[in-house]
Structures are given as C-alpha cells and as structure tokens.
Amino acid sequence: xxxxxxxxxxxxxxxxxxxxxxxxxxxxxxxxxxxxxxxxxxxxxxxxxxxxxxxxxxxxxxxxxxxxxxxxxxxxxxxxxxxxxxxxxxxxxxxxxxxxxxxxxxxxxxxxxxxxxxxxxxxxxxxxxxxxxxxxxxxxxxxxxxxxxxxxxxxxxxxxxxxxxxxxxxxxxxxxxxxxxxxxxxxxxxxxxxxxxxxxxxxxxxxxxxxxxxxxxxxxxxxxxxxxxxxxxxxxxxxxxxxxxxxxxxxxxxxxxxxxxxxxxxxx
Amino acid sequence: xxxxxxxxxxxxxxxxxxxxxxxxxxxxxxxxxxxxxxxxxxxxxxxxxxxxxxxxxxxxxxxxxxxxxxxxxxxxxxxxxxxxxxxxxxxxxxxxxxxxxxxxxxxxxxxxxxxxxxxxxxxxxxxxxxxxxxxxxxxxxxxxxxxxxxxxxxxxxxxxxxxxxxxxxxxxxxxxxxxxxxxxxxxxxxxxxxxxxxxxxxxxxxxxxxxxxxxxxxxxxxxxxxxxxxxxxxxxxxxxxxxxxxxxxxxxxxxxxxxxxxxxxxxxxxxxxxxxxxxxxxxxxxxxxxxxxxxxxxxxxxxxxxxxxxxxxxxxxxxxxxxxxxxxxxxxxxxxxxxxxxxxxxxxxxxxxxxxxxxxxxxxxxxxxxxxxxxxxxxxxxxxxxxxxxxxxxxxxxxxxxxxxxxxxxxxxxxxxxxxxxxxxxxxxxxxxxxxxxxxxxxxxxxxxxxxxxxxxxxxxxxxxxxxxxxxxxxxxxxxxxxxxxxxxxxxxxxxxxxxxxxxxxxxxxxxxxxxxxxxxxxxxxxxxxxx
Numbered sequence: 117x118x119x120x121x122x123x124x125x126x127x128x129x130x131x132x133x134x135x136x137x138x139x140x141x142x143x144x145x146x147x148x149x150x151x152x153x154x155x156x157x158x159x160x161x162x163x164x165x166x167x168x169x170x171x172x173x174x175x176x177x178x179x180x181x182x183x184x185x186x187x188x189x190x191x192x193x194x195x196x197x198x199x200x201x202x203x204x205x206x207x208x209x210x211x212x213x214x215x216x217x218x219x220x221x222x223x224x225x226x227x228x229x230x231x232x233x234x235x236x237x238x239x240x241x242x243x244x245x246x247x248x249x250x251x252x253x254x255x256x257x258x259x260x261x262x263x264x265x266x267x268x269x270x271x272x273x274x275x276x277x278x279x280x281x282x283x284x285x286x287x288x289x290x291x292x293x294x295x296x297x298x299x300x301x302x303x304x305x306x307x308x309x310x311x312x313x314x315x316x317x318x319x320x321x322x323x324x325x326x327x328x329x330x331x332x333x334x335x336x337x338x339x340x341x342x343x344x345x346x347x348x349x350x351x352x353x354x355x356x357x358x359x360x361x362x363x364x365x366x367x368x369x370x371x372x373x374x375x376x377x378x379x380x381x382x383x384x
Numbered sequence: 385x386x387x388x389x390x391x392x393x394x395x396x397x398x399x400x401x402x403x404x405x406x407x408x409x410x411x412x413x414x415x416x417x418x419x420x421x422x423x424x425x426x427x428x429x430x431x432x433x434x435x436x437x438x439x440x441x442x443x444x445x446x447x448x449x450x451x452x453x454x455x456x457x458x459x460x461x462x463x464x465x466x467x468x469x470x471x472x473x474x475x476x477x478x479x480x481x482x483x484x485x486x487x488x489x490x491x492x493x494x495x496x497x498x499x500x501x502x503x504x505x506x507x508x509x510x511x512x513x514x515x516x517x518x519x520x521x522x523x524x525x526x527x528x529x530x531x532x533x534x535x536x537x538x539x540x541x542x543x544x545x546x547x548x549x550x551x552x553x554x555x556x557x558x559x560x561x562x563x564x565x566x567x568x569x570x571x572x573x574x575x576x577x578x579x580x581x582x583x584x585x586x587x588x589x590x591x592x593x594x595x596x597x598x599x600x601x602x603x604x605x606x607x608x609x610x611x612x613x614x615x616x617x618x619x620x621x622x623x624x625x626x627x628x629x630x631x632x633x634x635x636x637x638x639x640x641x642x643x644x645x646x647x648x649x650x651x652x653x654x655x656x657x658x659x660x661x662x663x664x665x666x667x668x669x670x671x672x673x674x675x676x677x678x679x680x681x682x683x684x685x686x687x688x689x690x691x692x693x694x695x696x697x698x699x700x701x702x703x704x705x706x707x708x709x710x711x712x713x714x715x716x717x718x719x720x721x722x723x724x725x726x727x728x729x730x731x732x733x734x735x736x737x738x739x740x741x742x743x744x745x746x747x748x749x750x751x752x753x754x755x756x757x758x759x760x761x762x763x764x765x766x767x768x769x770x771x772x773x774x775x776x777x778x779x780x781x782x783x784x785x786x787x788x789x790x791x792x793x794x795x796x797x798x799x800x801x802x803x804x805x806x807x808x809x810x811x812x813x814x815x816x817x818x819x820x821x822x823x824x825x826x827x828x829x830x831x832x833x834x835x836x837x838x839x840x841x842x843x844x845x846x847x848x849x850x851x852x853x854x855x856x857x858x859x860x861x862x863x864x865x866x867x868x869x870x871x872x873x874x875x876x877x878x879x880x881x882x883x884x885x886x887x888x889x890x891x892x893x894x895x896x897x898x899x900x901x902x903x904x905x906x907x908x909x910x911x912x913x914x915x916x
Contacts (some may be wrong), residue, residue, distance in 0.1 A: 150804040181808060185553055189805040241573030241589060246762060249689055253870075275655065277576060301572055301590045325880030334766070334798060350765060352798075 132199040143195040145172065150189045155182035161191040172196050192200040210337050210348045210358070212365040217266060220360045224268035226375040232364060233270045234263055235286055236296040237278040240310040244300035245276045247333055251296065251356050269360060280314040284321060293372060295362045296326035297346075299336060307333065308344065313346035328366045330359065385724050389748055390830055391741070391840040397457055398749055398849055402704055404851035408859050409708035413909075416666045418839040420891065421661075422578070422883035424667050425449045425462040425631040428895050430637075431513040431671075432477040433467075435596065437484035437582045445477075445630070447485045447578050455492030459888040461893075463510070465491045468502035477509070503892065510894030514902055517636045521676030522615075524639060527607075531616045534564035537782060538618065539814055540756075540791045544569035546588030547597040554603035554804065559609045559617045561811045565642060565789065567620035569801070570594050575625025575654045582633070584901055590801065594621050594631055599638035600780055603819045618642055620680070623668055624650050626880045628661065632668040634677035641650065642721065642789075643672055647709075648702060650681030651863060652871045657881035658863055669713030670899040679715065679831070680789070684691075684725030684758035685870040690909060692727040692762075693735075697846035698868050699724050700749065704851060705859070714903030717752040721789050725758035726778040730770075734835060741839040743785040744830075757782055759793025771795035775810065781815040784825045 122128070124142055135331055137144025153159045153165070157168035160177050167175035172194035179191040215223060224232055231246040238245050250257035252273040254264040263271035270291055274283065287295060297314060318324040324345075331341045332350040340350025348362055367373055389395075426445035436444050451459045452465065468734055469489060471481050481487040496502060509610040541563045548568075555566040571588035574581070584601060585593045594599060597745045599621065606617040613665040623643035628650070635643055638904040647665035650656040683699040683706070690698065703722040710720055724746050746755060760774045777791030782790050792810040794802045804808075830836045854862040900906055 148805060181805075183557050183804055183808050185557040187804055189808055241571075248689060253689075255691060257868075276653070277573060277655075306589050315581055 119150055123156050130202040131328060132344075133202045134199050135196060135246065136140055136246060143173075144193065145196055145252060146191070146193050148189070148191045150162055150183060150187055154186045155180065155188040159188040160190070162347055163188070163192060167192050171198065187306075200336045205301065210338050210350070210362055212362050213309060215357060215364075217261065217357055217360075220357060221266055221268045223361075223368075224364050227368045228268075228364070230373075231268050231270045232294065233272070233290050233292045233296045233368060234296060234359040234360075235272050235283065235292045236263075236298065237283050237286075238273040238276040238298045238300070239278050239280055239283060240299070240306065241277055242299055242301045242307075242310075245298070247300060248273060248296065248298035251298075251332065251354065254358055258355065260357065262356050263350055266356075266360060266377065280310070280317050283314065284323070287323065287327065292331065293367055296359060297329070297331045299333040307335070308340075311344045311346070325370075326372065328370075328372070330362065331381065332359070390825075391744055391748060391837050392832055393745075393840065394842060397405055397844050401701070401844070401848045401851050402708075404699070404848070404855040406709045407855050408705055408851070411855075412662060412709070412859060413606075413712060415659075416663050418886055418887055419663050419714070420458070420461060420885050420893070421626055421629075421660055421663050422449050422453055422458070422885075423660075423878075424629050425452075425458060425569070426627075427467070427667065427671075428461075428463055428631045428893065429477065429481065430630055430633045431517070432509055433873065434477050435479045438483075440635050441582070442485075443579050443582055444481040444485055448481050448491060451490055451492040453542045453883075453885075457492060457883045461887070461892045462893040463506045464499070464502055465494050465496060465511070466495040468498055468507040469494055471498055471501045471505050474567050489516040493898070502753075503894075506892060510898050513895050514898035516675045517633075517671060517899075518902065520639050521674065524641065524676055527610075528616045531610055531614050534618060535614060536839050537787060537818055538564040538789045539811060540565035540567060540620070540789050541807050541810065542567045542569050542791075542802065544591045544660055546571065546592050547586040547788070548592050549586065550586055552601055553599075554807070555602060555617075555619075556605050556609040558806065558807050558811070559606065559615075561808055562815055563807070563811055564615075564791075565618040565620055566602070566606060567642070568592050568594070568598070570622045574652065575656070578626045578880065578883065580627050584726075584903045584916070591616070593823060596633075596634040596638060599634055599640060603638050603851055611800055613854045615795055618678075619876055620644070621704050623672065623679070624682075625654060626656060626660070626664075626883070628664040629668040629671065631865070632671040632675075632677075635677060636671050639675075640677065642678045645669065645672060645679040646681040646683075646706065646723075648706065648863075648868065650818065651873050651878065652869045653682070653685055655873065655878045656877035658860055658873060658875045660717060660878075660880040660884050663884060665709070666713055667896065669710055669715055669797075670896070670903060670905075671742050673714035673716070673719065673903055674899055675792070676719070678719050678721050678754055678789075679710065680721040680756045684727070684756075684892075687727035688762050690870040691740060693729070693732060695870070696738075696841050697850055698841060699742075700746065700847040701850045701854070703746065705854075707744055707753070712909075714905050714906075714908075717750070718754060720750070721754040721756035722746070723756045723758060726760050726781060726793075727758075727762050730760070730763050730774055730777075736781075737835050738839055739777075739781050740784060741836040742824075743781045743787065744836070745840040745843055747787070749784045754788035756789040756791060757787035758791050759797070761797055764793075764795075764797040765881060771797060772809070772813065776813055776817060780821060780824075781800075782814075783821040784828075785816045786825060790818075841914070848864040865883035879892055879895060 134143045175194040181189045232367045236248045253262045256262035336349045338349040429445040543551040569591035572590040581593045584597045610617045618641035620642040623645040647661040650661045772795040860875040
C-alpha cells in the first residue's frame with residue numbers, strides 16, 4: 117500500500133486528521149472576518165468570542181482595523197480540536213479516462229466516426245464568458261488549446277446571456293451531441309435555478325437522454341452538477357481535454373453516436 | 385511626448401495613428417447624425433422631467449415613444465407631437481405622459497394643428513432642460529471647490545450588493561477608508577433591457593439595478609460622508625447598454641460624476657447592435673460632456689478575451705478611436721477615462737515590464753486624459769494570497785506611470801463580489817504603494833534600447849497598422865471581422881436594431897440643438913477643431 121501523507125517524521129493518524137500549522141496535530145487555523153459593530157475593545161472581545169463560538173480554542177486577535185460606519189475587521193489565529201477520518205472520505209469524480217487532445221481526436225474518429233457537435237453557453241443573465249471561452253475558444257488557456265482547435269469536434273460558443281430556450285433551439289439547429297453550460301454568477305443561487313430549468317426543459321422536450329449535458333464554473337462541483345441532473349460538473353482549473361474527453365467517452369458509452377437529436381428521428 | 389518622452393516615442397507615428405482614428409470617427413458622423421433611436425427619444429422626455437411607471441410597470445417615457453414608434457411616426461422625433469399635445473391641452477410634460485399611460489391620449493394618431501406653437505414651446509422647454517444639465521456641472525464644481533479635491537490618482541472601488549441601501553453603507557465606509565470613487569455595479573443583464581427599471585431596489589444579481597431613485601440614494605449618502613471627511617466623493621454607474629442615453633440623462637439629473645460609457649464595449653461584449661449603440665452613444669456623450677461627467681471606456685475588457693501580451697495594440701487603437709468619437713460629442717480630454725488593464729499572464733517572464741511599457745505608453749499618448757487603469761481579473765484565482773501580490777504589482781505600475789483612475793484590484797476577484805474587508809485591504813495596499821513609490825516614475829529612466837522602450841515602439845507600430853486597416857475597411861466592417869477583442873459583430877446583428885429610425889428632413893430635437901450649441905460642436909466640426 118502506498119504511503120499516504122508525510123514520511124520521515126511521525127505519520128499522521130489518518131483516522132484523526134487535524135490542521136497542521138508547524139507541529140503535527142496543533143490544529144492551527146487562520147481566519148478573517150468583519151463584524152458590524154464599532155471598532156474598539158468590545159469589538160475585539162466580540163471577535164474572540166466569535167472564534168470561541170465556532171468551537172475554536174486559544175483564539176488570538178492578531179489584527180483589528182476600523183472600517184468606518186460601524187464596522188470592524190479582524191484577523192484571528194486559533195486552534196481546532198475537530199478531527200476528520202481521512203480513511204472514510206469519498207468524493208464522486210468525473211468518470212472516464214483522462215486523454216490528451218490527440219488521443220481525443222483519435223478516439224472520436226475511431227469510435228464515433230464523425231465530428232462531435234458541442235455547444236457552449238453562459239446561460240440566463242450571466243455575462244461572464246471567461247470560463248466558457250477558456251474551454252471553447254481556439255486559444256484556450258494555460259497553453260491548452262480550446263475545443264475549436266479539435267479536428268473531430270465542431271464547437272460553437274454561443275456566448276453570454278443565452279436563454280435556456282435559445283440553447284435548446286441551437287441544439288436542434290446544430291444537431292448537437294453535448295451542451296456545455298457555464299455559470300459564473302452564483303449570487304442568491306441564481307445558477308442553480310438556471311441550471312435546473314435547462315434540465316426540466318430538456319426533459320419536457322424528450323432530449324435529456326439524447327444529449328451529454330455538463331455544467332462548469334468556479335462554484336460548480338461534480339457533485340452539485342449530478343444533483344441538478346447533469347452528467348458532470350467541472351470546477352476551477354478545468355481544461356478543454358477534461359471536458360472533451362468526458363463528452364467523447366459518454367457519447368460512446370451511451371450509444372449516442374448514431375442517435376443524436378435529428379439522427380434519432382425527432383425533428384426540430 | 386517627443387523630447388519629454390520617457391519611451392523615446394516617435395511623435396509623428398502617434399500623430400499618424402491619431403489621424404487615422406480621426407478619419408474613422410468622421411466616417412461615422414454622417415451616418416449617426418441622420419438617425420435617432422427609441423432610447424434617444426425617451427431620453428428627451430426624461431430631460432423634460434417625465435418619470436414614473438404605468439400600472440403594469442412600463443416607464444412613461446417608453447409608453448409615449450412606443451405610441452409613436454408603433455404608428456411609424458418617430459422619424460420627426462417625439463418632441464414635436466409631445467409639445468403639440470402639451471400646448472393644445474395645456475398640460476405639463478408629466479401630465480401628457482400620464483394621459484398617454486391612461487390611454488386618454490395617443491400620440492401615434494395625434495394631429496399637429498399647432499406646429500409653430502409646438503416648436504416654440506419645444507425650444508423653450510428644451511433650453512431649460514439643457515440648462516438643468518449644465519447646472520449639475522456647476523454644482524459639482526462648487527462642491528469640489530468647497531471640499532478638498534479627490535486624490536491625484538483617484539482610488540475607485542465597487543459595491544455590488546443588489547440592495548441600494550447596503551450599497552450606500554458600503555460606499556460610505558469605503559469613502560471613510562480613503563476611496564475617491566464609488567461605483568455601483570449593475571445587476572447582470574440590465575444592459576439588455578430596453579427600459580430603465582424604476583424606484584429604489586433591494587434585489588439584484590451580481591449588482592444593483594441602475595434606477596434614478598437608486599442614483600439619488602447613493603448621491604445623498606456620498607454627499608453626506610463627503611461633508612464629514614471633507615472630500616468630494618465621486619459616484620459612478622453604467623451609461624451603457626440599450627438605455628445608454630437615458631442613463632446619461634438620469635446621471636446628469638442626479639449628479640453622477642463618472643459613467644462607464646462605451647458603445648464598442650456593448651457591441652463586443654453584450655452583442656448590442658452596432659448601429660443602435662453608436663447612435664445612442666453620440667447623444668449620450670453630449671449629455672455627459674455638458675454635465676461635466678468623466679466617461680470610462682472599456683478597452684480593458686479586450687484583454688479578458690484576447691491575449692494581453694499579443695493584443696496590447698488593439699487597446700491603444702480602440703482608445704484612439706474612442707477619443708475621437710468623444711471629441712465629436714464635445715467631451716474634453718480631462719473627461720476621458722480611457723480604459724486599459726494589467727491582464728498579462730503572471731507566469732510570463734518580464735510580464736511586469738511589458739505591463740509597465742503599456743501603461744507608460746498610454747500615459748504618454750494621452751497626456752491630459754484621466755485614464756482608467758483596471759486590475760488583473762483573468763489570471764486571478766482562489767489563491768487570495770497570490771492575488772494580493774498580483775494587485776500590488778498592478779498598484780506599483782500605477783504609481784510609476786501616474787494613472788488617473790485606479791480601479792482597485794480585489795484579492796477575492798475570482799470568487800465573489802467584494803466583502804467589506806476586501807475593499808479595506810485593497811485601499812490599504814494602494815495607499816501604501818502609491819505613497820511608498822510616489823516618485824519612482826520621475827527618478828527611474830528606461831534604457832533607450834531596453835525591453836520596455838522596444839515593447840512600446842512595437843505597440844505603436846502595430847496600432848498604426850491596425851488603425852490604417854480599420855480606416856480603409858471601415859469601423860463596422862472591422863468589428864464584423866473580429867479586429868477587436870477577437871469577437872465578430874455584424875452591423876445588422878445584435879440586440880436593439882429595431883429601435884433605429886432614420887430622421888425625417890423636419891426632425892425636431894431642440895435639446896440636441898441646445899447641447900450642440902452649448903458644446904460648440906458645429907463650430908468645431910466646421911473648423912476640424914476636433915482633430916487634436
């Protein structure tokens with residue numbers, strides 16, 4: 117069995133893991149927050165009590181500042197006695213093998229036999245296209261080219277503020293295999309409403325099973341995406357091959373290669 | 385520039401680029417002046433004092449203008465039939481609009497039997513409206529003279545709670561901490577609404593609706609804190625999207641001090657129809673000019689979709705075009721907060737020096753302009769500790785190149801709208817660096833054949849080339865070809881084109897005429913005085 121955690125010093129007890137400051141199990145954490153009370157000794161004491169109330173011990177208020185208008189800012193260091201059993205941690209992961217751009221193109225041409233059609237969009241009122249652009253556009257990000265550069269993928273970036281209805285229309289128009297939905301704005305959980313509505317519309321149209329549908333964004337995890345009815349969720353740090361590889365493998369595994377929206381018979 | 389240029393710029397090349405931009409702007413003037421839009425006409429009503437909504441929530445300016453648009457009678461402008469009805473019925477502007485909303489009056493079928501009287505009335509109330517816009521500039525000047533002026537590099541922070549009353553408290557706190565400019569971020573999606581929401585609002589997504597009542601809440605709050613800290617605090621909002629000129633009017637009435645105002649931004653990033661928004665912008669900028677508003681342009685955004693290292697010259701080219709378009713509407717150099725940004729990949733070797741070259745170049749090409757410098761956004765991550773350092777590097781470039789408006793970077797940029805203490809930390813860092821490195825630009829010179837100077841010269845060459853290309857192909861065609869921000873927009877595509885109307889020969893718009901006179905635009909056009 118592989119060694120988990122550090123070597124060369126006392127190994128951590130993986131059933132009782134705690135934060136590490138500079139000594140094993142010291143439980144050191146740092147936090148900062150603002151209280152809506154005027155700055156002063158009482159505010160400082162309130163910050164200390166706040167940390168204690170969180171279950172932290174030995175809180176030290178290392179810095180406090182008057183933000184004006186009755187607000188006070190604090191930087192606090194403290195310890196926690198909470199432990200986590202690392203041996204029991206389970207995280208759902210996007211299924212499938214991670215492939216390179218070349219492998220994906222080869223995979224599609226051999227297993228699908230035609231180009232895959234992928235539509236990307238920021239839906240609802242969301243106007244932040246940074247994420248979907250990084251995945252879709254030729255240039256890509258971090259030296260990894262986007263889906264537009266794939267030989268075996270026909271990628272259409274529909275841009276920002278696309279309504280769910282317009283996205284479905286486009287799915288018919290392009291005879292899409294997969295929809296990539298980006299949501300950056302998450303204030304008041306607007307992304308969840310929006311993402312849920314798309315799935316409902318797809319189901320009403322009888323399209324849900326004929327498409328691979330994935331969501332992405334800084335606050336979108338795989339688990340949340342699954343919960344909302346998506347095939348996968350892609351969080352921060354995702355690159356084009358992560359998405360393309362997943363979609364290609366899904367299309368093959370689910371036998372969608374020959375079905376498609378129009379190929380399956382239903383006309384738009 | 386010239387002998388004084390720290391970058392040893394060739395003045396004649398910059399002049400050539402500027403001449404191309406001037407020709408590009410001139411090529412639009414005829415097209416724009418021959419047209420109006422539903423938004424421009426609604427703006428006239430707002431400047432006459434029409435406000436409020438009907439029972440279904442539709443703003444009264446929309447009700448009136450829609451009556452004419454539906455009847456296909458907007459080509460002579462709203463003011464002639466509107467003033468005709470005012471005179472014939474003996475009503476005030478607001479009363480006419482209310483009658484229209486109640487269905488008692490339809491300007492679409494209104495017959496003008498009193499044209500001379502209507503025109504005379506229009507001239508009179510139009511002149512009053514223009515004077516009202518001018519008084520805003522006067523009041524600002526008086527207040528700035530009485531209180532201490534903002535810092536030379538104005539520190540600009542955003543609030544974006546969705547609730548105007550929370551925004552007001554956060555704005556005041558930021559002012560106390562040292563911010564000079566408070567911008568209320570707009571609720572996402574408002575730019576695509578073809579009406580202005582009404583009243584004080586407490587719900588929004590990623591920001592707060594721009595309404596006239598919300599403008600007033602913020603203005604009152606910032607005036608109050610300004611008196612307390614003895615410094616004039618500037619208020620900013622978005623004069624962009626489909627209601628661009630209406631928001632210019634609302635800003636003029638409520639004394640906003642800065643406006644994000646850039647048709648090119650709307651075209652590229654909001655897919656607004658190019659014709660519509662360039663016509664809207666021409667009139668918006670006249671209002672901004674007369675109200676003493678500083679506009680902010682959005683070239684910084686080009687570097688969020690295009691590569692900041694390769695596309696630097698598109699920013700400078702667009703700034704030169706925006707400068708000329710602004711001059712055509714009567715704005716002065718001090719009113720031009722031309723946008724640019726610190727958006728290069730932090731992993732790039734000597735990226736800091738390339739940023740420095742760009743910022744110094746923009747400073748020298750636009751010596752009398754405010755310049756709005758934008759912080760890193762594209763390469764900000766959840767690593768707030770690294771983000772704080774990225775913002776510090778950005779602040780150092782500002783100190784070095786003396787930018788006029790410094791939009792402060794937030795180390796939580798990639799995560800959420802700023803928390804209370806994010807703004808505090810950003811202001812603290814900026815004040816520290818701007819003070820600690822105050823004279824660095826005066827003390828340190830660039831090597832004549834060094835990286836910074838060579839980079840700036842390359843950018844000038846590329847800018848000249850791009851502007852000559854745009855000049856020969858035309859601005860609309862250049863936008864369609866994706867020359868800016870790597871985004872392609874057709875002149876007949878995008879939102880809002882249906883709201884464009886070709887003016888009839890007897891189109892009547894005394895407010896525009898009054899603004900043109902106040903801004904001496906006709907004299908300038910005749911003498912090519914815009915070509916600076």
